Amino acid sequence: MTGAITDDLLGAAAAADPYPIYAELREHAPVHWSERHRAWLVTRYTDVAAAFADKALSNDRVRPVLERRRAEGKTSPGESAAAPSASERVLAMMADWMVVTDPPAHTRLRKLAAGAFKGQRVSAMDERITTLVDELLDGVTTGTDPVDLVAEVAYPLPATVIATMLGAAPEDRDRFRDWSDELALVAFGAGGEARAERHERALAGLREMDGYFRELVAARRAEPGEDMLSALIAGREGTDALSDDELVGMCALLLFAGHETTTNSIANGVLALLRNPGELARLRADPELRNAAVEELLRFDGPIKVLNRWVVAETSLGGRTISPGERVHLVLGAANRDPERFTDPDVLDLGRSPNPHVAFGKGIHACIGAQLARSETRIAVSRIVDRLPGFALAAEPEWKDALASRAMESLWVHPA
Template sequence: MTVPGIDSVDLTTPSASADPFSVFRALREGDPVHWSEAHRAWLITRYDDVSAAFQNKAFSNDRVRPVLERKRQAGAESAATGVLGLMTGWMVVNDPPVHTRLRKLAAGAFKGQRIAAMDEMITRIVDEHLDAFLRGSGPQDLISEVAYPLPATVIATMLGAPPEDRDRFREWSDELALVAFGTGGAARADRHERALRGLREMESYFHTLIGKRRAEPGEDMLSALMAKEGDDRLTDDELVGMCALLLFAGHETTTNSIANSVLALLRHPDQLDRLRRDPALIGPAVEELLRFDGPIKVLNRWVVAETEVRGKTIRPGERVHLVLASANRDPEKFADPDTLDLGRSPNPHVAFGKGIHACIGAQLARMETRIAVARIVERLPGLALAEEPEWKDVLASRSMEKLVVTHS
């Protein structure tokens, strides 16, 4: 189907990265199941179709293994295949029954009461970063000073890692993000080599930490992940994979959630004032901020059986991009979807996915975002945008290079 303006959609161009929502609107209206030559994938953009796709067994989450096998068949053994090989055991890139077993074994560590008990710890860490930020003057980058270091610090603390190792956690997360989200410039050429080095360092570190926790269990999440479920338990390699996944998925996503939320509030001063007048609104406010400009634009799926979506035949071996950021602005699901309304209810957004593969750490990400945004709003009453942000030219995430602000 030929649709004016969307014949060659590339979501990684500077214009589409800066304003993806106009592209999404054109796709939803003109070609909601669109084949993109640039991405060599189907872009599914309407809410109902994205929601249904999460339940469609033709769309597999086992999306790393096929790429790895294709590269190996082509004789392309490299750092890239090394990285992919290490990632194939991760819960989020597997289907049942492997995914079912891993998620069941991990569920105990993510129980609601365990996450809720982290409130005080996360608040303390947020305030430590804001204390340092407030000591500065003039324009400062809220991402590098607050939104970026916060999640890695939280994750390191949760896993029982010593405070002096926090910088290593951030470095490993960065190396993994090079592969998962891509980068521009010279970094792109060696991203797999860097990611492989980081993964191997991280594996060695976590194996050592696991050994210490087996000898001396504590109240940390790693000790909780070691618990048995009946006669089953996670192996050391599976524990390493869980730790890597927690770091990788939790760091990038939460950084983006906090930064995008603050930017949205600064661009909608009426809603920022509303939140300042009614701090108890922070719960539904964060849900609306996640819907309005969430941390993830696209989730990938691998097609394993022929299926049809809105009259388009999608075949095995093809890829599908579920465009969450578009689904969350679909006017067929949300009234005035381009309006930020912190009191919006109901708000069935899909910022963290849906179904059996919904993000297991969503409650933690929500808590970190709620606390961080609430403390920023309270402690930085003179917060103002100092310059327009530059968005990263990446497919999967919705992320800025910097968020430069002033405070008084």
């Protein structure tokens, strides 16, 4: 190959359609050191799957950033070096979340959380999720003007579901959405001179959320219910249990991870169907296809583009030696379009089987809330398809310029 490889996963072109960049990397440099991102980009399915099982690649990815900032005494514009910056305080609050820890801490937290995510508990939410989706769609189907399905359905639904599952008051769902947005400023925001302001906003949101969840934990300890938080408090048989700090962290993680991921899954899935009218018609004609359809929509244009790992011991991926202290970006979107693993990977095939995509990760760190995200996506996409029989794309979507998430600002459609 001649010329430089395009490895910029940020910017307008990569945001709108990253798949040509993924294909180039996968074919010509499947394990590629990117000066742009100061990380290894891993794009082949085989290598990504191997990385998930490689103990040299740590998921403890917040603490190293926090420790480095403390060691270097870094501050952002507007922050004082005399006291911990807003950035450090935000990172410190996130460092012990289950999703960014390794065994043995991760093993313990996941075991204690598992009971709250039992299949029957999630399945029992299907009726409530359907009702919520229909309530949101009631406002969409009453008019003829274009509507933004992100703002009207995909964005509000997950926060409402999580609030319901945690036993929070329904009227608090707007606060849940606001807190999730503040966390997203840190997890998915761009760098630059806005960093200090961004982290100050996130810190304010985290403090408010922390206080709210502590009150909710105290209320559920005093009077348990049938909600997920009560199940988390009850834990498993034995003497070990989640502390109040761990319960608050688990609630925050459920809110943030569940909201961002599910919003993207719904919106990206609807867009994929609109751009593939033959598959949309196929789905309408065969409701039994809906579970398989969700898996294919997740593979085709999933909610997360990149997962980050820190290297803690020398290892090898795709024939390249990777050293301690380096970062690895596992490019899930590229792995899910790898022609060595999927036949016609750039074709949407709702009946694809088998479909071993890695949209929710793999191994011990696979998303614990994946079943809930699947249920919300299946129900939301199905109800949109059923209730908007003539809907069509009204404008090209505007994509967020983010490294980690595959997310739209808006998805405008003609409802009929």
